[in-house]
Amino acid sequence: MGLRLKFNILLIFTFLIGISIAGVIAYKILEQNAEEEVNQLAGVMMSSANAMRQYTIRQIKPLLVAQQKQSETFYPQTVPAYAATQTVGIMQKKFKEYREFSYKEATINPTNPDNRASSWEEDIIRWFRNQPATVAPKRGIRQTPNGPYMYLSSPIRITNQACLGCHGHPDNAPLAMKAKYGSVNGFGWKINQVVGAQIVSVPMTVPFARAQKTFATFMGSLIGVFIFVAFLLNIFLNTFIIKRIKRMSSIANDISLGTGQSKEFVIKGTDEVASLAKSFNRMRRSLTSAMDMLEETTGNFTRLQ
Ligand code: HEC
Known part of the structure; x- marks a missing residue:
């Protein structure tokens, strides 16, 4: 889900x-x-x-x-x-x-x-x-x-x-x-x-019909406010969380497959997802340099032989 x-x-x-x-x-x-x-x-x-x-x-x-x-x-x-x-x-x-x-x-x-x-x-x-x-x-x-x-x-x-x-x-x-x-x-x-x-x-009958009309208007506006709030929250969720996580996950995926090593995850802001992205980039850089070092050592070793 x-x-x-x-x-x-x-x-x-x-x-x-x-x-x-x-x-x-x-x-x-x-x-x-x-x-x-x-x-x-x-x-x-x-x-x-x-x-x-x-x-x-x-x-x-x-x-x-x-x-x-x-x-x-x-x-x-x-x-x-x-x-x-x-x-x-x-x-x-x-x-x-x-x-x-x-x-x-x-x-x-x-x-x-x-x-x-x-x-x-x-x-x-x-x-x-x-x-x-x-x-x-x-x-x-x-x-x-x-x-x-x-x-x-x-x-x-x-x-x-x-x-x-x-x-x-x-x-x-x-x-x-x-x-x-x-x-x-x-x-x-x-x-x-x-x-x-x-x-x-x-x-x-008349005051009760009036009360029912007021009730319907009240409930209608409550539902209207809910739909509006749900719409805004969905846009927020999509822009600030889902889209960013999807991008991060696709870069992580590429790295794990050995492609897209140079891709940086650019993210602005100071929220939790931005800080996760920063950590992720740092980790990616460390991983790349570790891999480079490993490659260099292996290369030297083969040359020596
Ligand atoms: C002078 C005579 C008279 C006196 C005294 C009198 N009434 Fe009546 N009352 C009538 C009449 C005549 C009616 C009918 C009126 C109409 O056409 O609606 C009536 C009607 C009523 C009714 C409405 C029900 C019905 O009988 O049609 C009530 C209740 C009532 N009177 C109560 C009282 C009370 C209580 C008192 C004392 C404080 C009182 N009356 C004194 C003559 C009188």
Whole structure:
């Protein structure tokens, strides 16, 4: 096996190990970043829904309560769940990048049927029912036909007696509300009960596709750099080592066969091969003069006889 082949096998072997380690680390980091990005988006979405709820309770509801009484109509605009859901709905319709996002106040027995929990949402609500009141928001990834979605969810626990004014017994609920929503759904909730969960869903396809593209570019450039470095190293190996050694070996060969005695190996530089060439030349000269001396002695000897 030639030096070049050995060197290239070693180079490829080292590169394969290096690229595999770099690839695994890069993929993990990019995947983590993509997940972090989705996480943050879900967090922002949840915070804005909560801000909308607070705004409704503090600023909208007090303004509309009097009007509601006067006109004997129920304004759903006073309901925080309605305000938050509507706001996110507008976001979805208006901005292309949020089209796949969703926010739902998923409830097992909802006042508005649009808020009815689907089966996976119901699982989350039931999971929250078995947790202490201080439980942290639940995150998870869900596979759907449209790709993976991350959900972020917080329980809706009835901690305020005032909620039961509309969600307790139907007899106690405002007439205007019952006229709009009926007296069957969204009642019978109990204090301290987890009735539902706020669930934000964020698609993961776009950030993950972006991460994969970055990964491909990174690996592509790594391979490009390797090919360039391997090319340069091969030129170096060829010029400074292989070519010189081949020449030296051919001169040595000639000398051993008794031809090319006068050939000098001319090599510039101070590297190891140059110093080997110098030693080689010295040896060749010594050998030639030794041979000359030997020839002379033998010649004299024959003449003497
Ligand atoms: C004035 C009556 C009223 C009060 C008080 C009230 N709600 Fe509601 N709530 C409603 C109505 C009406 C809806 C349906 C709104 C819609 O159309 O989406 C609703 C919807 C909800 C929803 C969404 C699921 C569903 O039932 O459709 C949740 C969750 C909720 N309310 C929780 C609460 C909590 C918690 C409180 C107490 C802090 C509370 N509500 C107080 C009237 C009320």
